[in-house]
Amino acid sequence: MATSWITRPRARIFGILVKGANVHRSANPMPFNTSQLPHPTGRNVIRTFVSATVTARPQPSAAKILPTPDSLLVEELKKASTIVASETIPDEKAVQGALQICENLARSLAKPNEHPKTPLNPKKGPTSNLLSLEEGREGRKEPPALQARQAASIRDRVADSISVTAYKIITDSKVFITPTLLATYVYTQSILGRPKSFPLIFDLYASKPAPQSGASSIEYKTPNPNRASSAIPLVLAHTALEAAIQAKDLPLCLSIIDTSVCATAFIRNKVLRKAFLPFSVLALAPAAAYVLASNLAQYQYSMDTQMATNMAFVGIMAYITFTSIIGVVAITTSNDQMDRITWAIGTPLRDRWLREDERALVDRVAGAWGFQDLHMRGEEEGPEWEALREWAGTRGLILDKPDLMEGME
Numbered sequence: 001m002a003t004s005w006i007t008r009p010r011a012r013i014f015g016i017l018v019k020g021a022n023v024h025r026s027a028n029p030m031p032f033n034t035s036q037l038p039h040p041t042g043r044n045v046i047r048t049f050v051s052a053t054v055t056a057r058p059q060p061s062a063a064k065i066l067p068t069p070d071s072l073l074v075e076e077l078k079k080a081s082t083i084v085a086s087e088t089i090p091d092e093k094a095v096q097g098a099l100q101i102c103e104n105l106a107r108s109l110a111k112p113n114e115h116p117k118t119p120l121n122p123k124k125g126p127t128s129n130l131l132s133l134e135e136g137r138e139g140r141k142e143p144p145a146l147q148a149r150q151a152a153s154i155r156d157r158v159a160d161s162i163s164v165t166a167y168k169i170i171t172d173s174k175v176f177i178t179p180t181l182l183a184t185y186v187y188t189q190s191i192l193g194r195p196k197s198f199p200l201i202f203d204l205y206a207s208k209p210a211p212q213s214g215a216s217s218i219e220y221k222t223p224n225p226n227r228a229s230s231a232i233p234l235v236l237a238h239t240a241l242e243a244a245i246q247a248k249d250l251p252l253c254l255s256i257i258d259t260s261v262c263a264t265a266f267i268r269n270k271v272l273r274k275a276f277l278p279f280s281v282l283a284l285a286p287a288a289a290y291v292l293a294s295n296l297a298q299y300q301y302s303m304d305t306q307m308a309t310n311m312a313f314v315g316i317m318a319y320i321t322f323t324s325i326i327g328v329v330a331i332t333t334s335n336d337q338m339d340r341i342t343w344a345i346g347t348p349l350r351d352r353w354l355r356e357d358e359r360a361l362v363d364r365v366a367g368a369w370g371f372q373d374l375h376m377r378g379e380e381e382g383p384e385w386e387a388l389r390e391w392a393g394t395r396g397l398i399l400d401k402p403d404l405m406e407g408m409e
Contacts (some may be wrong), residue, residue: 017183062152074157076101084172089211089218095175099184102166104192109158163194170201174218179207179233186236195243195252202259204241206230231269232260234357241361244367250384253365254391261357270354282324289316335404340377341392343399351396362392366399378405 054230073198080098083090170177182205189195197389207230208222223230237260244252260266293312297305334347341363343352370380378400389399 002114018098022196027201046230049400054367056193056349073105073161076105080169084169084174087218089174089213092178092181093175094183095169095181096310098169099181099188102162102169102280103184103188103191105162106188108189109155109162153191159192159194163189163192167197171204172210173220174211176210177201177208183233183236190239193247195240195247195249195256198244199252199255199259202232202256202263205232206263207255226264226268228265228269228272230265231263232266236263237261237357237361241364244363250365250388254388257365259359261361262355266357267354270357282317285320286317288321289313292316330378338404339363340370340400342398342404344393344398346394358395359397362397366392 080101083094083098130145166188167186169175170181175181182201185201189197206225207223209222212219212221237256240256240260241253245255290309290313294309294318296307296312300308302308329349332352337360341359343359369385369388371377392399
């Protein structure tokens with residue numbers, strides 16, 4: 001086999017710069033196997049797309065064989081969109097899989113690239129000095145600030161594409177929004193930093209017509225938006241509110257509170273979850289108290305058995321009643337969890353308990369918009385702060401009640 005030796009500081013083999021003094025080139029090179037080239041798949045699609053678009057140089061030989069990262073991203077989003085492209089009602093698992101693709105892409109976009117650290121003062125030899133001079137003649141690299149702006153622009157464009165795809169999937173008329181689909185959508189948009197659509201999606205979760213397969217076409221059944229099952233889960237309301245706070249959008253925060261914890265469905269759901277069991281126990285308490293009183297009456301001989309039963313029954317019921325009243329008052333009037341938002345004087349105890357989640361979310365918004373220093377609280381000003389104060393006042397809430405502020409006890 002005839003061979004030739006080339007002596008020079010560096011050479012390019014398949015588009016890769018190889019540094020060294022001697023490079024061996026074969027006269028009859030072996031066939032190149034394209035399957036050995038790296039192929040960005042799965043969670044690496046986004047990171048490969050961003051890094052390749054900003055820093056990589058075009059490689060004509062590989063571009064003819066491998067799909068570009070941009071095409072891979074488009075292919076993933078197109079695969080997710082095809083779930084709702086048909087005229088039939090898609091399966092919940094299929095829709096969940098499509099939204100899961102969007103969530104995986106969003107997590108890949110949010111996770112920063114891990115690059116190996118380079119030494120600050122690398123030692124240079126004669127060959128390195130020669131290569132640096134030649135590289136300076138070829139051209140200078142783009143400044144890091146410009147590369148960072150380009151990368152941020154590309155990430156915003158990719159995030160918009162993922163956000164629009166997820167929005168189109170969940171708002172399709174043939175898709176019924178279940179709690180699992182809602183959770184996946186909220187997490188996806190929160191990761192992308194695109195919380196604008198949350199109030200609309202929360203409204204659709206309660207009032208979107210449910211598709212049903214008919215004889216010839218799809219029929220839609222209008223649900224009751226005030227039913228308990230239409231309530232937005234509290235954990236999703238907190239997640240959506242956190243995303244809106246990160247976006248520094250006060251009207252959006254208030255809209256999320258309105259469409260989640262202020263809805264009638266959420267109040268009914270809270271009553272069923274937290275008040276149904278205690279009230280059921282109280283309803284059965286008289287019967288249980290009478291049985292217990294009749295048994296206790298058998299252990300005395302100083303009075304008639306019926307009279308002893310009645311006296312024991314009255315005593316047991318009085319104990320249960322007064323203890324329950326004290327417990328309810330203690331729960332509804334506690335303010336240890338309050339920070340900057342408190343209840344106005346005269347608010348019924350029933351409303352305080354039912355709307356405690358609403359007060360907690362507004363308190364969280366006030367804490368995010370106000371000063372963090374305890375000694376500077378009360379000195380906030382501006383149109384947004386005054387709008388928040390007025391909005392809270394119309395709902396029986398007080399922002400920065402002087403009696404509860406630091407040093408004003």
